[in-house]
Structures are given as C-alpha cells and as structure tokens.
Amino acid sequence: MSFQPLRRLSGQILKESSTSLAQVIQTYAKTKQLNKGKELHGQLLRTGYPLCIFLTNHLLNMYSKCGEVDYALKVFDEMPQRNLVSWTAMITGFSQNLRFSETLKAFSQMRGAGENPTQFAFASVIRACVLPGSIEIGRQLHSIALKLCLACELFVGSNLADMYSKCGFIVDACKVFEEMPFKDAVSWTSMIDGYGKSGDFEAALLTYKRMINDGIGVDKHVLSSALSACSGLKACKFGKCLHSTVVKSGLEVEVPVGNALTDMYSKSGDMECASNVFRIDSERRNIVTYSSLINGYVEMDEIEKAFSLFVALQRGGVEPNQFTFSSLIKACANQAALEQGIQLHAQVAKFNFDRDNFVSSALVDMYGKCGLLDHSIQVFDDISTPTEVAWNSLLSVFALHGLGKEVLKTFCRMVQRGVKPNAITFISLLTGCSHAGLVEEGLNYFNSMEKTHGIVPRAGHYSCVIDLLGRAGRLKEAEEFINSMPIQPTAFGWCSFLGACTIHGDKERGKLAAEKLLQLEPENSGAHVMLSTIYAKKQKWEDFRDVRKMMRYSSMKKLPGYSWVDVGNKTHTFGPEDWSHPRKKEIYEKLDSLLDQIKKAGYVPNTDSVLHDMDDNSKAELLRYHSERIAIAFALISLPAGKPIIVKKNIRVCLDCHSAIKYISKAVGRKIIVRDNSRFHHFADGLCSCGDYW
Structure with a gap:
C-alpha cells in the first residue's frame, strides 16, 4: 500500500490489514525512521488496533534495528504470548546493539520456554561470544548447534568459524569452516582475517587463493585482510598483484583498503609506492594511514620525512594515536635524539598515552638509548602492569649499559610477576651477561631456554x-x-x-x-x-x-670514526682531526688544556691502539685528536656545568680514549656518557661503569 501521513489515517487505520501495516513497519526498520515508527505504534495503541503476534514481532524488529532495544524489551515483556520469531527478534536485537550479556540471557530463557532456536537466533548469540572472548560459552553453543543439526547451516557455521577465529582458536575455526557444505564470502573473509590476526599470514593468503579459485567474489574486507597478510610477510610482489585487483574493482579510495595498501608498501620498504597510495585520496586518510606511513619512514631511517608527516597530520586536525607516538619515539631512540624524544614525551602526556604499554615501553627504550638510564627506570616504574614488551625494553636498556647484574635481577622480577619470557628476553639476558663478563650465568640461561621455558634458541x-x-x-x-x-x-x-x-x-x-x-x-x-x-x-x-x-x-x-653531541636543539658531528667546526680554536685550546691536566694526573697514551708502523710520539699525536675527545672538549665549553655530557660514536671506543676519558671525568668533575656501536660507558670520578671489560 502507499501509506499516507499518519495525521490523516487516524480514522481509517482500523481498516488497514496487519500485512500492510507490517510492510510499513518493516520499511521504517530498514530506513531507521524511529520517530515515524513510534508514531505509528502510538496510533495503533490509541485506536485499539488488535496487535497480533505477527505485527508485534515487526515492532520488536523495528525498535531493535533503530537502536531502541529498551523499547523493544518493553513491548516484548507486555506480549500476552510469544513465539519463536519473538524470541529471535529480541536475541538479534540485543546482539546487534552489543548488549551481549542480555543476548545470552534471552537465549537461555528461550530454551527454558521450550523453544528450539533458529539458525538466525544461533548466529546472533554466537556473535555475542566474540567480543568478550567467552569461548567456553561459545563451545557450549556449538554443542547445542550440533545436537540440533544446525552447525552446518550457513549463518551458524559462518559465525562459529568467525567466533573461533577471533578468539584465536584457528584449528577449531578451520574444522567448522571445512565441514560447511556451502561457504559464502563472509565465511571466507572470516578465515582470511582469523589467520592474519593469529600471525599465520601464509595460511591467510592461501585461503584468499582458494577463495578466488572457487569463484567467490572479493570485496573491500577480503582485500584488506589479504593485504594485511602481505604486510606481515613483507610480500610486496603478491601485494602488487592485489593492488591491481583493488584498482580494477574501483576500491582504491575505500579507506580500509587504502590503509592496508599503505601499510603493505610501508612494511615492505617501498616508501615511494606507499606515499603514492597515500596521495591518491589524502583528504580521506585517517590516523591509521598516517601511522603506517610514519612507521615505514622510521624503519627506512628516513626520520625527517617521518617527523614532517607528523607535523602535517597535526596541522590537518588528525589526532595521533599510540602507534604514531611509538614509531616516532623509536626513531628518536635509534638516532639518540634526546631533545626530540623529550618533546614527544610531553605530547604523549598531553594526549593521555603515557600509561599505554607500547608507548611507555618505547619511552623506556628511548631514554635508555639516549643515555638517561634513570629516566628509563622511572618511566618503567610508572607502568601499572608492565607487559613482556615493557620488561624486555628495560632488560635491553640494562644490557646496553653493561649492567649485567641488573639484567639478572630484572629477569627474576619479571618471572616472579608471572610474565612469561620470550626469545627477545633471552637476547637481552645473554647480551647483558656478555658485556659484564658473567659467563657461567649466561651459559646457564642459554641452556635453560628450551628445557625450562620452551624457547628454541x-x-x-x-x-x-x-x-x-x-x-x-x-x-x-x-x-x-x-x-x-x-x-x-x-x-x-x-x-x-x-x-x-x-x-x-x-x-x-x-x-x-x-x-x-x-x-x-x-x-x-x-x-x-x-x-x-x-x-x-x-x-x-x-x-x-x-x-x-x-x-x-x-x-x-x-x-671512519665519528662522534656527535647534542647542544640545544642542534647535533654537532666531529670526525678524527676535525678542523671544520666554527669554534675549532676554542675546542683545540680545550683539548690541549685537558691533555696537560690528565698527564699530570697519570695518563700515559696507549699507543697500541694506533695501527701504523711509526714511532710512539707520532702515534700519541694521532690519538689526541680522536673524534670522541673533540666532541667532549666541545661539550665542555658549550654545556652548563651541571649537565652530563652525552657523546655518541659510530664505532667501538678505543682503549686509549677509554683511559683518557676516565682521567678527564675526574679532572673536570663531570659525568661523561659515551655510547659506542655496542654499549654505553658511564665515566665518573676516574672510573667507568664497564669496569674496563667491554
């Protein structure tokens, strides 16, 4: 029927058939016209129209689909009698509106009322077991479905496979999936997605290929899942084939697909293609796309591009998330860019990500790699419930600073807290033992990996x-x-x-x-x-x-050996016998002064470090102009007296420089931290944290 405005229907509504009214209510449900649905419901009540169970079921469905499940429940509770359709409408309504505990309760009440569920009711209640991770309830529902011969029905089977997949039980998901006599695109997509989320990327791509061979049409969800699997495998070649399919299907402008493409190219190291995909529809890109591109630049060591993109997203009004900050903080850690790292930490606090485990773990790592060990420990101590990622970050920092005993103590704390170590944990453990000379301890931990912790070296x-x-x-x-x-x-x-x-x-x-x-x-x-x-x-x-x-x-x-030191917001880099710095005169005057001071204190050049066939005086002359000494001299004339000096070096610090810096730290009364290509040395009062073992 062509339904007229309700104000003209009040006199004739009694003449309309239940079927005609049900069609109107169904239209309101599909188009989510809640107000019109409520108005019609009111008219029916005021005119005394007999609300049969057929019409009432349509009202239940309309309220649920319009998000007013409480209205639906009120109508349901006032029904003089209910049938299987009524129960199914309520169960589906609760499930669609994410009220999962009520979904399960309604299903249980329906069973108690002697009604056997339809496949649609089953599908809805199974979906309720996914988000809360109620796998045991899901297994019970699976048993009931088997008893009622519904497990192989399309809707039930698809949702069972999806539930097992999303809860991480891929073997169970596969079993259900393979037993289904007919599979639709939804069930295939669930399997691709499940394999990807569990880390079995090869299986995800094999499932995609099977899907194509079976002639199942692909949509944006399927392609996004397949591209994500390519990201995990860094399978750029297959990813490019998928990109062709995306373009042919006209799905390149779909945000989830664009995000997956950007991530795939970024993780494969093809930043040119990643940025091209990003530019196609940059105005519609969200923080997921930005974060993928930023992380790609960080992995490729293109730090300036990563930070430029970060500035661009902020100017565009896009709020960064925890993954954005984690990538940028990682960049600061790799570059030992302390000032930028501190600024990012301030922004992390501003956006309330300072309690996020991934961000906090990245901060622990960043401060450690920039030489501020105390800051690393403080950030870690502020994490309420550290995950294995946070523990591994702290272990790695202690190992990097050569604090083997602290590594062992931290590992014991980690295990006592019930956090299971992984392969990365043992890399830090063994490295810490190696740098501290704890040979027997290191061998014992290596031998315990597989025997005690089930980790194959x-x-x-x-x-x-x-x-x-x-x-x-x-x-x-x-x-x-x-x-x-x-x-x-x-x-x-x-x-x-x-x-x-x-x-x-x-x-x-x-x-x-x-x-x-x-x-x-x-x-x-x-x-x-x-x-x-x-x-x-x-x-x-x-x-x-x-x-x-x-x-x-x-x-x-x-x-060649290079050393660099940060003063203010600028990094100053020095090579051996570097005469290029604008303050070279002051630097070399300071170097000469330092050499005089440490010689008086007992320093004798270790000329064995010079690999040339020449006399000792010539060798000593070469040693005095090693890059780390030039950097320290510059820092001494540039930084405030109370500030520690942090010097980074690209190769191993030589024996003679190590000896000289110990003497310098005592002569000038300053803490000097040197990070070479394998670890940190903390010099203070004539001693080094490594105990001369490195």
Whole structure:
C-alpha cells in the first residue's frame, strides 16, 4: 500500500490489514525512521488496533534495528504470548546493539520456554561470544548447534568459524569452516582475517587463493585482510598483484583498503609506492594511514620525512594515536635524539598515552638509548602492569649499559610477576651477561631456554653465546661451541668471534673467522680491518700491509670514526682531526688544556691502539685528536656545568680514549656518557661503569 501521513489515517487505520501495516513497519526498520515508527505504534495503541503476534514481532524488529532495544524489551515483556520469531527478534536485537550479556540471557530463557532456536537466533548469540572472548560459552553453543543439526547451516557455521577465529582458536575455526557444505564470502573473509590476526599470514593468503579459485567474489574486507597478510610477510610482489585487483574493482579510495595498501608498501620498504597510495585520496586518510606511513619512514631511517608527516597530520586536525607516538619515539631512540624524544614525551602526556604499554615501553627504550638510564627506570616504574614488551625494553636498556647484574635481577622480577619470557628476553639476558663478563650465568640461561621455558634458541642466541665466550677470552670454547651448533653461524656470529680474536690477539682463529665472515659478506671492510689489527698487534707488518693493499685494490675503505653531541636543539658531528667546526680554536685550546691536566694526573697514551708502523710520539699525536675527545672538549665549553655530557660514536671506543676519558671525568668533575656501536660507558670520578671489560 502507499501509506499516507499518519495525521490523516487516524480514522481509517482500523481498516488497514496487519500485512500492510507490517510492510510499513518493516520499511521504517530498514530506513531507521524511529520517530515515524513510534508514531505509528502510538496510533495503533490509541485506536485499539488488535496487535497480533505477527505485527508485534515487526515492532520488536523495528525498535531493535533503530537502536531502541529498551523499547523493544518493553513491548516484548507486555506480549500476552510469544513465539519463536519473538524470541529471535529480541536475541538479534540485543546482539546487534552489543548488549551481549542480555543476548545470552534471552537465549537461555528461550530454551527454558521450550523453544528450539533458529539458525538466525544461533548466529546472533554466537556473535555475542566474540567480543568478550567467552569461548567456553561459545563451545557450549556449538554443542547445542550440533545436537540440533544446525552447525552446518550457513549463518551458524559462518559465525562459529568467525567466533573461533577471533578468539584465536584457528584449528577449531578451520574444522567448522571445512565441514560447511556451502561457504559464502563472509565465511571466507572470516578465515582470511582469523589467520592474519593469529600471525599465520601464509595460511591467510592461501585461503584468499582458494577463495578466488572457487569463484567467490572479493570485496573491500577480503582485500584488506589479504593485504594485511602481505604486510606481515613483507610480500610486496603478491601485494602488487592485489593492488591491481583493488584498482580494477574501483576500491582504491575505500579507506580500509587504502590503509592496508599503505601499510603493505610501508612494511615492505617501498616508501615511494606507499606515499603514492597515500596521495591518491589524502583528504580521506585517517590516523591509521598516517601511522603506517610514519612507521615505514622510521624503519627506512628516513626520520625527517617521518617527523614532517607528523607535523602535517597535526596541522590537518588528525589526532595521533599510540602507534604514531611509538614509531616516532623509536626513531628518536635509534638516532639518540634526546631533545626530540623529550618533546614527544610531553605530547604523549598531553594526549593521555603515557600509561599505554607500547608507548611507555618505547619511552623506556628511548631514554635508555639516549643515555638517561634513570629516566628509563622511572618511566618503567610508572607502568601499572608492565607487559613482556615493557620488561624486555628495560632488560635491553640494562644490557646496553653493561649492567649485567641488573639484567639478572630484572629477569627474576619479571618471572616472579608471572610474565612469561620470550626469545627477545633471552637476547637481552645473554647480551647483558656478555658485556659484564658473567659467563657461567649466561651459559646457564642459554641452556635453560628450551628445557625450562620452551624457547628454541635462534641464530641470534647462538651469536650471543659466541660473543659471551669470546669477550672473556675463552676462544677455544667459543670455537668448539661454533663447531657444535645445529645451525651455521650468521655474519654477526663470525663478526663477534673475529672481534674477540682481535682483542685477544689470536691470529690463527682470527684469520679463520675473517674468511668465514667474508664468505657471507664479501664487501665487509670491517673483517679486513680487524684482521689487519691482529697482524699489527703481532707486529706482522708485512701481513698488515698485504691486507690493507687488498682493501685498496677492491676499493674498500675503513669506516671512519665519528662522534656527535647534542647542544640545544642542534647535533654537532666531529670526525678524527676535525678542523671544520666554527669554534675549532676554542675546542683545540680545550683539548690541549685537558691533555696537560690528565698527564699530570697519570695518563700515559696507549699507543697500541694506533695501527701504523711509526714511532710512539707520532702515534700519541694521532690519538689526541680522536673524534670522541673533540666532541667532549666541545661539550665542555658549550654545556652548563651541571649537565652530563652525552657523546655518541659510530664505532667501538678505543682503549686509549677509554683511559683518557676516565682521567678527564675526574679532572673536570663531570659525568661523561659515551655510547659506542655496542654499549654505553658511564665515566665518573676516574672510573667507568664497564669496569674496563667491554
């Protein structure tokens, strides 16, 4: 019927059939015209129209779909009699309006009233078990569905598979899915999405391929899930194929698809394609897209672009989220950009993300990598319930600062709190033991990984043990350990062994390690440099010159040592014998003054650090202008007296500089923190936190 305005119907409403009125109510439900639905309901009550169960069920559905489930419940409670449709309408209404406990209660009451549920009622109540993670109730519903022969019905099966998938029970989800005689796009999408969320990205893509082979049409949800799986695998080639499908389907401007494309390209390291996707419809992009692009720039070490994008999103009125801040704080940690990190911390507090575990963990890491150990500890202590991510960040910071005993204490606290360690935890544990010379403790933890904690050691763990034994000078044991390994050492493992042979002057083992390292990384100039160092220490100058000649012929260059220090908002970088700084005169006057002071205090140059065949005076002259000393001299004339000096260096600090900085810290009464390429050294009052073991 063509339904007239209600004010003209009051006299003739009694003449309308229940079927006609039901059609009108159904229209109001579909178009969510709640006010018109209420008005019609009022007219029916005022005119005394007989509200049969058929018409009342339509009213229940209309109120529920319009979000007024309490109105629906009131109508339901006043019904003189109810049928299966009435119960189904209420169960569905509660489920659609996310009132899950009432969904389950209504389902239970329906069963108590002797009604067997339809597949639609089952589908609704199963959906109620997803968000709260009520998997046990879901399993009970599955049993009931099996007894009533409804488990293979499309709506029931799809929702069971979706429930198991979203609750992380992928094996159960697969079983339900495979037993379904007919599968629709929704059930296929649930499986792709479930595999992706559980981290089984390969299975997600295989499911997508099966779906295509079965002729199931894809939509934005399917493509988003498949692209997310490509992100996890960094499968850019397959992702580009999916991008073609997206373009052909006209779905590139869909926000979820655009987000997934940006994330896929960003995680694959293809920032050009990522930014191109972003620009296609940048005005519709949300914080998810921005965060993916920012994280991609951070991973590719394009920090300036990451921060420029952060400024752009703020100017565009887009609020950053915890993932945005985590990525940017990580960038500050990697660059040791303390001032920017502090500014981000202030913004984190402004947006109330300072209690978020991921953000707090990133702050713990950032302060630690910038040298402010106390700040790291303070941020960690402010986390109410630290997750394994936060604990691992703190463990990593202690290891980086060479505080092996603190690493062990923190690990004990972590386990006592019931937090389960993972593979990353043991990397920090072994590294901490290695830098502190805790060899037996480190070996015990390595042996406990699989036996006690069920964690199979990976290549990184084996490399840590090689480093642990090598640093301690136990080169024979390190070699035996390498020979007994179930996997081949990585380049890092051989590099650690070669470094240990260099420090302890083992020519034969060093030569073997260098050969193995060069097989894996032929262009690694460090292997040649360390091998030449071994020859120089043994005064095998002919061998030394042969190695250096080989480097020249192959166009290899020794990595020059650089040091940098932050003063204000600017980073000042210095190379060896650097004469380029505008304040060079003041810097070198300070260097000369420092050298005089520390010589009077007992400093004697360690000329073994200079790998050249020349007299000791010439060697000492080279040592005095190493980049870390220039950076310290500049900091002393530039920073306030009470502020600690934090110097970052791209290669290992040499023995002579380490000795000189100890003397400088005592002579000037300042705390000096030096971060080299593997750890931190805290110099104060003539001592170093490493105890001369590094």
